[in-house]
Amino acid sequence: MIDTLNSDPPSSEPQASSDDCFWLRVAIDVPLAGLFDYRCAHAVAPGCRVIVPFGRRKLMGIVVETPDTPSFEAKQVREVDEVLDDLPPFPSDWMRMAAFAAQYYQRPLGEVMLPTLPAGLRKVTAYQGKRSAGGPVRRLDKRASKSSPKPIQAKEAPALNEEQIQAVQAIDAITGYKAVLLHGVTGSGKTEVYLRAAQTVLARGRQVLFMVPEINLTPQLEQSLRSSLAVAAGPDSLAVLHSGLSDGERLRAWLRVQRGEARILLGTRLSIFTPMPDLGLIIVDEEHDASYKQQEGLRYSARDLAVWRAHDRDIPVVLGSATPSLESWAHAQRGNYLKLSLEHRARDVELPVVQLVDTRRLAMQQGFSPQLIEAIQGRLEHGEQSLVFLNRRGYAPVLNCGSCGWVSQCPRCTAYTVLHRAGARRNYLQCHHCGYQARVPASCPDCGDQDLHPMGRGTQRVEEYLAELFPEARIARIDADSTRLKGSAEALFAKVHAGEIDILVGTQMVAKGHDFANLGLVGVLNADGMLFAQDFRAPERLFAQLMQVAGRAGRHVRGGKVIIQTDYPEQPVYQALVKHDYVGFARYGLEEREAIGLPPYAFQALLTAEARELATAIEFLTQARALPEQSPDAYYMASAITLYDPVPLRVLRVANIERAQLLIESAQRPALQAFLAQWSVSLPELAGGHRVRWQLEVDPLEI
Ligand code: ADP
Ligand code: ZN
Ligand code: ZN
Helix, strand or coil: CCCCCCCCCCCCCCCCCCCCCEEEEEEECCCCCCCEEEEECCCCCCCCEEEEEECCEEEEEEEEECCCCCCCCHHHCEECCEECCCCCCCCHHHHHHHHHHHHHCCCCHHHHHHHHCCHHHHCCHHHHCCCCCCCHHHHHHHCCCCCCCCCCCCCCCCCCCHHHHHHHHHHHCCCCCEEEEEEECCCCCHHHHHHHHHHHHHHCCCEEEEECCCCCCCHHHHHHHHHHHHHHHCCCCEEEECCCCCHHHHHHHHHHHHCCCCCEEEECHHHHHCCCCCEEEEEEECCCCHHHECCCCCCCEHHHHHHHHHHHHCCEEEEEECCCCHHHHHHHHCCCCEEEEECCCCCCCCCCEEEEEECCCCCCECCECHHHHHHHHHHHHCCCEEEEECCCCCCECEEEECCCCCECECCCCCCECEEECCCCCCCEEECCCCCCEEECCCCCCCCCCCCEEEECCCHHHHHHHHHHHCCCCCEEEECCCCCCCCCHHHHHHHHHHCCCCCEEEECHHHCCCCCCCCEEEEEECCHHHHCCCCCCCHHHHHHHHHHHHHCCCCCCCCCCEEEEEECCCCCHHHHHHHCCCHHHHHHHHHHHHHHHCCCCCCEEEEEEEEECCHHHHHHHHHHHHHHHHHCHHHCCCHHHEEECCCEEEEEEEECCEEEEEEEEEECCHHHHHHHHHHHHHHHHHHHHHHCCEEEEEECCCCC
16 A cells, blocks of 8 residues: 555635535545545435545545534535445445444455445446436346256255254354354365255345355355245345456346345445345354455455354354364354264265375475376276376476586566476566566576476476376366466366266366265375475474365275375374364464464564665655554553564565565454554555555465
8 A cells, every 4th residue: 555645635725605505524545544524405314325526536435424423624615525325334344344344454344345246336427427327226127138057956955964963953043243263174064054044044034155265166066056946036046256257247146136136145245345234144164264364455254254254144154164264163162152073974985084195205296296196096096087286387387407406586576487398499488577578598597508407397397297107097286387278177087977087187276176986096295395384384284285185085985095205104183184183273373372472362463665676665664663662652552562573575676666564463352453553543644755555464374
């Protein structure tokens, strides 16, 4: 966020004051704290959208309050340009959630409210342009397709097992607010529990918000939702919201939910901000997933907002996972959340056997141990699928000169460029931080030697090697590169489901949520990379990721197996995986966090600064850190706050911008909140003086 304190002040064209005018306090999407007052000849309800003059621009705003008197001289208050009436006012609970998010995440209200809306609803040009034709809502309604919904085949629901029945009953019995943590091992049938709980709520005439980390990767879920909830809520009762939709599609879905036409909203994190008049239940699947955290603009956690919203609406919220976040687990341990467990797989199969292959003294072939190769061979012979998991796309993470040691580096970032193969002569080097691309040099730029070779391996190289080893096998690779075209991920997954693939190579994209019927073996390459990351959450993330990818094995076929190759088999993360012991891992993890005073036993925020030069960023952070010492009286409870030393980010430079951060911590959340509210007031001016971009993140996931 750049300081704009002094730009574009509301201009002060004098206006005749009259007795019969109404004052509106409006939220606008500008990086300025506070709200802006306007006048209007008639009364306008809070929650209405208005187009207002702002400096020389016209901006979309949302009326937040209707005060009796303006906050500055009435003569200087400008008149709204237009009051939009194509939508009913935003409901008060939506307004409350936005206000909470603004205050909690330390952002101006307008910067919270407006970006959550479908694009058409926040663009002035959509209403006042030449071809606006009454705005996007009216246009959409006019050409609303009369197409009848696709017929759905109602799917036969399985009879629930004892654990599932208990869970569903416990959720059905909740009246009012309650957060439920549904901890179920992979394949335990959590989806079926969500669906039954949702059916009950739909049958009571309420709406359901069903959140998932990523939608386009799991078309399966949309299908089963459609077929099993259609009965309870009608054939056209589902709306889907995610960032991959076109503006029009998104607006249509949003409107159907907001009007109560759609009774179930299936969506990613952004769907938490959809007005839902009859909301009766929120489900957050894979609640531990980092995708629920928005990493730009308003850095909110949709999972945390879901709990807040459920509390505010006095309804239940179900957080489900095989590996809950330690934050949620701690809540359940303390009794704040109701914990429900599914300890067995729903189908008549056991959890897969997890085998650690100690790679320290093994003769490895292209990153594969003999054990893993043999295991893949065995599955091929039995007509079962194998999944090779490697969280690194491209051919090789770096290109290296054998004679002088040159390595391929991004000129704009402190990062290597990754070698990608795209057919003869079309190979290229790419930076995964800024997107920079270059041709592969024919010889070393430093010494001229032609002995350049790829170092390490990514999914492309693994795929290539597997094709050499198993020429008969049908191999597919699923990663961000192979699925760039719209629909290609779905097509690849469909092939896997149809049994047209024998070996699947993939990144974390394949780990999430898929129910592959014929997959017997999962092999994990290079897991150790995450083991020694600086971030204190790294082991938790590694455990969750491996548990999830391991959970793809043997969901329908017996004898599922997971092979994890590692140099550190004795590490607690791996030992816990072998025993499928989330509970033990969580206990150990929480004890450790409590001992050192880390979340969830402490609360954090992160101030990040970006500048042309690191020194500038550090200087800004150093001065920001000193603010409370300079005027201690201005800071209520500052003594309960720890401000750490500013440090450069691990990847220091991205696209020629250097970055540093300052960690803020407190054992008490209210103290942290109070501190941030006061502190952030002084930051824009300080940042302006240093010409740095800055952002403040509350509850950062990565530090
Ligand atoms: P999770 O989300 O807990 O990993 P899923 O909901 O994907 O597990 O369920 C795993 C598999 O078990 C799916 O194929 C699902 O259809 C099946 N399943 C769920 N509940 C039952 C049940 N009660 N009886 C038989 N199969 C079930
Ligand atoms: Zn060289
Ligand atoms: Zn780069």
